[in-house]
Amino acid sequence: MKITRAEFVISNTDVKKCPNPTIPEYAFIGRSNVGKSSLINMLCGRKSLAKTSSTPGKTQLINHFLINDNWFLVDLPGYGYAKVGKGLSKNWQKFIVDYILQRENLMNVFVLIDARHDPQKIDMEFMQWLGENDIPFSMIFTKLDKLNATQKSKFLSVYNKEMLEVWAELPPQFISSAVTADGKDEILNYIEEVNTYFGS
């Protein structure tokens, strides 16, 4: 799939005020600074559709974008600096939890993981919570351009060893770079496959 149209629709903190759930939706979330905005801009082929961390006054909102007139891309707030390790409910603002649990057209949550770090407790806990709540999710490893081939395979084997201590099987995984656009086709094709499966 190629993205030919990407338009901002609405930002809010209330799942009830999100656009009508008539088309499939895909949410992107990860620790602050993971490269989420850069990834979204790379996928959409736009420089500043999603606001990057360096944007002054970047707010904590659920941001909806309409893509190709037939699916929503959602940029969720970054998590991770405050209150790490005190349990999920304290780490995530209630509106994000409500959005994930209640949004009926949410097809998949893309959990972004910075490939320069060892597995982080907060990401592991978040994915476990998604699993416990039967929310379909996939992982996107970001900033892969920072690793050489050896580092990349070491990173993936360390990460997945830890994943397999918790999970019987691995979720779908993508590797990406906003610098080289690696992962773009794979992520967009995956979304297209799910859209097709659901008849959109």
Ligand code: GDP
């Ligand atoms: P966000 O807070 O998750 O939206 O992260 P941003 O997209 O604002 O990126 C945070 C920082 O990481 C910025 O300095 C980006 O330039 C940098 N960054 C993001 N993606 C990549 C990437 O794929 N490769 C490299 N080398 N740097 C990246």
